[in-house]
Amino acid sequence: MRLSKHGLFQMDDEWLKKLPAELLLEVSKRLLHDVKELQDRLNRNPTNSSCPPTSQAPWEKAGDAAKDKGTPAESRTAEAAATDTVGDLPKETAGTSPAVANRPSPGKGSGKSPGRQAGSAGHGRTQKLAVTATCEHRPESCTACGLALAADAGSPAYTAWDEIDIAPQVEGLIGLTFRVTRHRLLEVRCACGHVSRALPWRAPADDPWETTELGEWRLVGPRLAGVIILLALRMRLSRASIRELLREVFDLTLSAGVIDETIREAGRARLPLEDALVADLVQTTQLNGDETSWPESGVLLWLWALVTPHTVLFLIGPRRREMLENALQDGYHGILISDGYGVYRAWENRPRCWPHLMRKLRGLAESSDHRVSGVGQERQGIMKTLMAAIDAARTDPPPEALPLRHAADVDRLQHLCKTHRTDHHEVLGGVVREFLYDWTVIFRPLAEPHLPLSNNAAEQTLRHGVISRHISHGTRSEQGSRAFALLASLIETCRRRAASAWQYLGTVIAAARKGLPLPPIPVIPATA
Structure with a gap:
């Protein structure tokens, strides 16, 4: 049992001097055990444990990079380890996450909700822009008798709105040209005497997007x-920074509220495309999955990433098995590559990420306990040998199958795991039990060398989300979380399919605002 703070307070020089030799030896053993354990904790970093890369100070990373240089297989392991995200840190110790429905009220300090308070003075647009084009909207039929309305040049406009947009690019020219279009809503008198008015299209009410x-x-x-x-999702600029950029570069003034509404509106517009992304995911033979923590207005949620070479789907929600089951709709039968988080164990067709395991073995090898360090070094050496053999078999298959060639190494590794399964050293016992629990899954690449050894595809994809989380501290509402996940999925999918995310986003928003069918997701390039 580890000495508590209360117990240490009672120990001093006078107390130690009064102890008999036998008791002093026992106390020294306990103190030595605690010191070694604390030293091992201090030595933990992203290269020898599941600690996230962000937990390491910038001035410490350069030294680790130089120390990690070794054999090609070892260098690749370290490189893969550097791509890990914070999602792996609490996987073995995290409890159940709070449900999405249990969302606390955002305000804690003043008790007020974010944004402008009801009844406070508002501010209208002060920047006056020259109108460059006019678009008239005329009713097609009489709202009373239903007869078609004839075009009437003298129809008056009863209201109008201005729309600021970027004009289509002219071939051979670079740069952006802004235009301001005044949309005039006309009212037309029918032969029956009834006056009908043109109305702008509005999407019907939707509970998740009620605001x-x-x-x-x-x-x-x-x-x-x-x-x-x-600018918001890919370049990770805040609303205020986007506002400043538009004003400084384009002399366009937009409020932070308008910018935020635009992002959330785009998330709602893109919602029907989520099913198309899921359909693409379940048809692939290989899928990478990973997750990282994501705060939403004080509630700890998780940002999930499901990644294939040409499709990416982000989800924000609790850290539960239902998130994957709902996303994949129990329809995925391919290979799911992941780390050791228990949620992924529901899929039997699942190889494990080796760099995660190698980091934990490195932590054992660097332990202050000589016995634990010896076991860690031996296991680390065996795993490096197996990694090198798998890597070589991909380009030059050996005449003998890898499971037979390295049967002695695998048996030795299994013997070490079984021997220390109930070891009193907490970290050593946990690592060996993890190996034994996923033994078949971990060593599947020996029989199938073509399988990837790392989950880098998902971890690298999550990297942008991790950076966004550090900058913005997550999202502040359920709508904001859904908009972030949906739009980030679309942007990353377009990038992987060599399509312009900007052009496609514009066509999706334009169609959604008129209630038209959304354009399909860009196709996978033929050269892929």
């Missing part, structure tokens, strides 16, 4: 909205 309006009456045009989304 996010989707329709034609918008200040920000579709192409400008696409630029704002890229």
